[in-house]
Amino acid sequence: MLDIFTIGDDVLRQQTVPVKEFDDALRLLVDAMFDTMMEADGVGLAAPQIGVSKRIFVVDTRREGERIAFINPEIIQSSPDSVPYEEGCLSVPGVYHDVLRPSRIVVQAQDVRGKNFTVNADGVLARVIQHENDHLYGKLFVDRLTEDEREKVLQQYNRKHRRKRK
Numbered sequence: 001m002l003d004i005f006t007i008g009d010d011v012l013r014q015q016t017v018p019v020k021e022f023d024d025a026l027r028l029l030v031d032a033m034f035d036t037m038m039e040a041d042g043v044g045l046a047a048p049q050i051g052v053s054k055r056i057f058v059v060d061t062r063r064e065g066e067r068i069a070f071i072n073p074e075i076i077q078s079s080p081d082s083v084p085y086e087e088g089c090l091s092v093p094g095v096y097h098d099v100l101r102p103s104r105i106v107v108q109a110q111d112v113r114g115k116n117f118t119v120n121a122d123g124v125l126a127r128v129i130q131h132e133n134d135h136l137y138g139k140l141f142v143d144r145l146t147e148d149e150r151e152k153v154l155q156q157y158n159r160k161h162r163r164k165r166k
Contacts, residue, residue: 002036002050007092007157011048013138016055019071022114026056030069030112033058042090044128046135049091057132061124068119073109073133078102085127087141094160097153099144101130 005011019026029052037045037058046057060067084098104122107129111117121129131141142150 077106079104
């Protein structure tokens with residue numbers, strides 16, 4: 001399992017760079033990302049969360065056909081309607097909060113071999129894709145909260161993790 005970086009680590013706030021080489025090293029990285037995500041009981045994991053500033057994330061919503069690696073993704077369309085849904089993050093472990101996001105999206109990306117594909121997503125899949133895509137721009141789910149909500153979530157996170165360090 002790869003190490004998962006947590007809030008406060010600089011790599012989580014950096015812009016990522018596009019993947020240019022679609023080789024065995026990329027396929028091994030993506031496989032390791034899926035393994036790490038599953039071991040951590042997540043449904044998505046972006047490369048910055050494991051210390052890699054590349055435009056990659058993986059998703060597995062535990063539904064048939066929803067285990068996908070997204071390389072160089074771009075959300076090209078979002079529905080005008082937004083819905084709240086409780087989100088958590090492997091990089092902000094143990095805390096959750098409702099986040100408002102578009103209910104449907106269209107995303108274009110490449111697979112591990114460099115082949116282009118498009119996904120029309122709604123529900124949980126759309127939510128996870130948007131959450132992971134934010135990581136590629138140095139954004140965490142707490143950044144989408146109001147200042148008061150963010151402060152409460154970060155206080156909760158700090159309380160939980162202070163106890164673990166003792």
